[in-house]
Amino acid sequence: MQLARVHGPGDVRLDEMEMPLAGAGDVVVRVAACGICGSDLSYIAQGGLGGVEPLSKPLPIGHEFAGTVVALGPGVEDIDVGMRVAVNPDHGFIGGGGPDGAMAPFIRVSGARIGETLFPLPDHVDFAQAALAEPLSVGLHALKRMKVRPQDKVAILGAGPIGLCTVAMLRHLGVTDIAIFDRVESRLERARALGATLACNVMAERMTDALARTHGSGDRFGAPYVGTDVFIDAAGAPAALTEAFGIAKYRARIAIVALYKKPVAIDLWRMMANEILMSGSIAIDRSAEFGEALAMIAAGEQDLAPLISHQFDFNDFHTALAMASDADRSAKVMLRFAEEPA
Known part of the structure; x- marks a missing residue:
């Protein structure tokens, strides 16, 4: 063979x-x-x-x-x-x-x-x-790591396959406030079809502005923030992660699902001052999430x-x-x- x-x-x-x-x-x-x-x-x-x-x-x-x-x-x-x-x-x-x-x-x-x-x-x-079930469980594993709740406001960086699967699993978990960002309009159209409430092309509007408009905004220690509770990085784009980190609010959670090829500088003062929780998510030992994703597929819960x-x-x-x-x-x-x- x-x-x-x-x-x-x-x-x-x-x-x-x-x-x-x-x-x-x-x-x-x-x-x-x-x-x-x-x-x-x-x-x-x-x-x-x-x-x-x-x-x-x-x-x-x-x-x-x-x-x-x-x-x-x-x-x-x-x-x-x-x-x-x-x-x-x-x-x-x-x-x-x-x-x-x-x-x-x-x-x-x-x-x-x-x-x-x-x-x-x-x-x-x-x-x-x-x-x-495999890529869906990758998204679900990240959401479980971040302890995502139905009331959370979630932003996804990147509308590639993992970003799109994360939209589907957010809907499965009952989350209704889902923003996703990408440069490719066709992928954003798919995100809308899967249930994203905001699918923003960053070539037309900055992520910071779109999130401030939809999730609210404020100021802490002289620095602006947006009201997003959870960021899921499925893009692997250093500029996008840096922007998200720079606008994360007090006790925001950030999951890194994307594959980065080089180190990225992180503002550790902001991480300390805002008690930002940041975690990697590689989706190993996720048999429970795999089974949950497959059960969702079998039930026809979503298109x-x-x-x-x-x-x-x-x-x-x-x-x-x-x-x-x-x-x-x-x-x-x-x-x-x-x-x-x-």
Whole structure:
């Protein structure tokens, strides 16, 4: 079979590999759909997870996926061949430094346990929709880290796939005051369709002005602030984070979900004086959030169609990557695989 692996900066290949086998505690899943994540694009661009050390061996990618169990290893319980599943990739770091990646027709899933790594899918849930459980749970994990409440006023930096998934999960949590900021109008349109109450193009209005207008404003220790309770950074743009930090109110909360490639200067005096809570959110050990996101999908709680902009056959892998890299045209790009056994 073919497996997408990163060999160096800008060098991703579909390598011919042996079919995976299920060892003790493993299952083999026939992949039906796999999303292309911004982190996948980052791994390709940097030539590895961090871009600092050269790869000692090629890096398999792909971690947002769903499919059907086709083989069981010794010791696997409560899982049957033919079971439709979404996979939480945290165990074994699937597509993120581990030995397995889901941009392939088949994948070995280690530590196969229902409710931790494997989540059964109702028959009515499409595999591409199920694959959204991973990025949705990334957004939900950040919101849980920030202890977001329905009454909170929330601002999201960046309307890429994770920013859009965060809008959906805010609506799931009952939050109604949701602002999101980006430079790409098509992505802001998707955010509005998902339930954002303010979707602002920062090329037309500064984030500071838009938030002061919608969330209110004030002055503390001679410095202005806005009434936003929680900022979710899904952009990875230093200027946007610096602006948000500079207008954060007393005891505002800031979650960093984006991938930053370089250090960013932070005004620690302001952090101290305003008791700003800032936390990273990498969405590891989030089986509960994964299950909650999948339950939301299965219940049809929201129309998630705006999240998926394109679907490509795996044979068009490089075309799909190019589309996923085009912020003006795409949101979540899905790879689809033949559902018949090889």
